[in-house]
Amino acid sequence: MAFSMTSIYLDHNATTPPSSEVLTEVSRVMRDCFGNPGSRHHIGRKARQILEQSRESITQILGAQPSELVFTSGGTESNNLAIQGLTQGPPGTIVLSPGEHPSSLEVCRMRQRQGWRLHELPVDSAGRLIINELPADTRLVSVILAHNETGVIQEVHGLAEVCRERGIALHLDAVQAVGKIPVNFRDLGATTLSFGAHKFQGPRGVGGLLIREGAKFASLMQGGHQETERRPGTEPVALVAGMALALKTWSANVDDWTARVRQMRDDFQWKLCEACSPAVVNGADALRLPNTLNISFPGVDGEALLVALDLAGIACSLGTTCASGSSEPAPILVAMGLSSDLYRSAVRFSLSPLNSPEELEIAAQRIARVVGSLRKSESA
Numbered sequence: 001m002a003f004s005m006t007s008i009y010l011d012h013n014a015t016t017p018p019s020s021e022v023l024t025e026v027s028r029v030m031r032d033c034f035g036n037p038g039s040r041h042h043i044g045r046k047a048r049q050i051l052e053q054s055r056e057s058i059t060q061i062l063g064a065q066p067s068e069l070v071f072t073s074g075g076t077e078s079n080n081l082a083i084q085g086l087t088q089g090p091p092g093t094i095v096l097s098p099g100e101h102p103s104s105l106e107v108c109r110m111r112q113r114q115g116w117r118l119h120e121l122p123v124d125s126a127g128r129l130i131i132n133e134l135p136a137d138t139r140l141v142s143v144i145l146a147h148n149e150t151g152v153i154q155e156v157h158g159l160a161e162v163c164r165e166r167g168i169a170l171h172l173d174a175v176q177a178v179g180k181i182p183v184n185f186r187d188l189g190a191t192t193l194s195f196g197a198h199k200f201q202g203p204r205g206v207g208g209l210l211i212r213e214g215a216k217f218a219s220l221m222q223g224g225h226q227e228t229e230r231r232p233g234t235e236p237v238a239l240v241a242g243m244a245l246a247l248k249t250w251s252a253n254v255d256d257w258t259a260r261v262r263q264m265r266d267d268f269q270w271k272l273c274e275a276c277s278p279a280v281v282n283g284a285d286a287l288r289l290p291n292t293l294n295i296s297f298p299g300v301d302g303e304a305l306l307v308a309l310d311l312a313g314i315a316c317s318l319g320t321t322c323a324s325g326s327s328e329p330a331p332i333l334v335a336m337g338l339s340s341d342l343y344r345s346a347v348r349f350s351l352s353p354l355n356s357p358e359e360l361e362i363a364a365q366r367i368a369r370v371v372g373s374l375r376k377s378e379s380a
Contacts, residue, residue, distance in 0.1 A: 008363045009315045013148055013176060013292060013350035019201045021249065022242045026203055030238035037235055047237045054237075054244035061251045062193075063184030064210045070231045071240055074207035075175035076103035078194030081209055081220060081231065083107040083142060086169040086191065088218040091115035092139035098123055099149065099332025104142055104173055120335075126286035127152035127336050131159050140169045145188075146177035149330050149348055150283035151292025153181065160189030169215070175199055175207075179250050180289050181258075185210045192217075197239070201352075202246035206239035257353055262290035265351055268360045269293050275368035280342055282333060291351040294333075296342040300374045305347055308370045314363055317348045 009017075018026075029050055035043035037051045055066045072078045084107060087094065094108050098120050112118050119138070122130045127150050129143065141163055146153045156172065163170040169191040177183050179200020185193050192215070196207035211217050211230070219230050250257060272295060273279045282294040297305065302318050309316055318330070333343035351360075 006362075007313045007315060008355075008359050008366075010349040010351060010355070010363060011315045011317050012352040012354075013151075013199070013348065014317055015198045015204070016201045016352055017354070018198070018203050018242065019246065019249065022202055022246050025245045026238045026242040029241045033237060033241075037237055050241050051235055051237050054240045057244045057248055058208065059210075061247055062178065062195075062210065063186045065213060068185070068210050068213055070209045070211060071235050072194075072207045072209055072231055073205055074198070075101075075173070075194050075196035078175075078196070078207050078209040079103040079171075079173055080107050082171045082192040082194055082211075083111070083140065084220050085211075085217045085230075086140050086171060086215075087111055087116065091117070092137040093117045093119050093135040095119045095121060095134055095138050095141040097121055097129055097143045097154070098335035099147060099330065100142065100144060101148060101173055101175070104144075104171075108142065123332070123335050125337050127283045127332060128286050129154050129156075129159070131162070134162065134166070134168070138166070138168050140171065142171045142173065144176070145172045145174040145183070145193075146181065146289050147283075147332060148176045149332055150286075150294045150336075151176075151289035151350075152283040152286045153177070153288060155287075156188060156190075163191075164189060176289065176292075179247060180291060182254065185212075191215050197243035197246060200246050200250050202243040203239045206236055206243050208243075258290050260353055261351055261355075264355060264357055264360055265291055265293055267357065268349070268351070268364060269295070271361070271364040272367060275364060276371045282336065282338065282342070282346060293349045293351075294346055295349070296338070296346040297371050297375075298341045298345055299378055300345045300371055301378070302345050302347055304374060305345070305370065308374060309347070309367065312366045312370050314366055314370075317350070318346070 033047045033050050035047040037044060037048040055069050059066050059069050083104060094116055096118060108118055119135050124130060143154055143156060160170055172190040172193045174183055174193050175196050178195035191212050193210040198204040269281060276297055278298050280296045306318055329343045333346055
């Protein structure tokens with residue numbers, strides 16, 4: 001197989017490159033507003049002003065109050081803080097959606113070793129949650145708002161109402177949702193909601209956790225007054241400013257962003273289904289993130305396909321990057337009832353406006369040739 005080795009990046013759910021505007025803003029703030037935002041002199045106050053302006057900008061877009069936002073190092077820390085902070089006291093039951101991100105699942109497993117019980121909600125064949133009766137001693141429900149592997153978006157309003165009526169905390173992992181679809185914290189009815197800047201062309205190393213005003217939430221770290229003492233440590237003002245700008249830029253262009261990316265994704269999906277038949281789009285019957293395509297190529301091993309595509313200049317993923325190195329099938333695909341031939345041949349392509357229809361045409365051709373070659377090898 002001979003390919004032009006121009007790389008085509010189709011792994012934007014793993015991370016996105018920061019925009020040039022964000023890089024400029026981070027550099028400017030780091031240079032001009034370097035003070036500690038906790039200092040009381042004018043240099044510190046200047047940094048504090050940038051920090052609080054960024055907090056107001058972010059929360060306005062996400063339908064929250066500035067006092068409800070705690071800055072973190074990213075989605076993993078936000079999920080850890082949320083789940084641990086909401087599960088203090090005597091053990092009870094934590095209800096999960098299947099295929100939780102490791103940053104949520106491993107914290108829940110830690111709690112399980114401490115006496116908590118885990119209860120997994122089922123999903124239908126499209127990956128949509130089936131809300132059944134919650135255990136009587138449920139203390140926390142943790143759900144991925146938009147799944148990192150399939151892109152399936154969950155309808156959580158009914159679940160949030162049940163949690164509200166029963167006094168159960170609800171955590172939403174919105175790391176893949178924020179910056180891709182409109183997210184309104186107040187309307188969703190969650191207790192906490194996590195997000196990370198590098199998923200929407202912001203800088204790595206910064207994210208946020210929204211904590212509903214008045215929610216019972218235990219601080220896990222000690223030693224500082226920052227972030228209402230819920231996340232002590234000097235805030236990275238420049239990174240926060242970059243995150244605020246990235247989210248503001250996305251919000252100002254959300255309609256064009258969504259239409260453009262969805263059209264490219266749908267055209268790309270159609271081309272792959274035609275050129276690589278048989279192919280199965282996982283989650284096709286559900287509402288999905290406009291940029292995400294999880295597709296199976298029966299008769300092809302996913303690990304071999306990933307390697308071959310990388311050699312062909314296509315950067316994609318088998319699923320969540322934080323779980324890379326594992327040869328186990330994606331739990332969400334298993335929970336959806338896919339056959340082993342489908343879940344073992346599934347790959348994820350995730351797009352952004354940085355992609356173009358022209359390069360996706362080239363990508364589809366390369367993928368079709370790789371899939372065809374691997375199928376011949378498998379059948380030989």
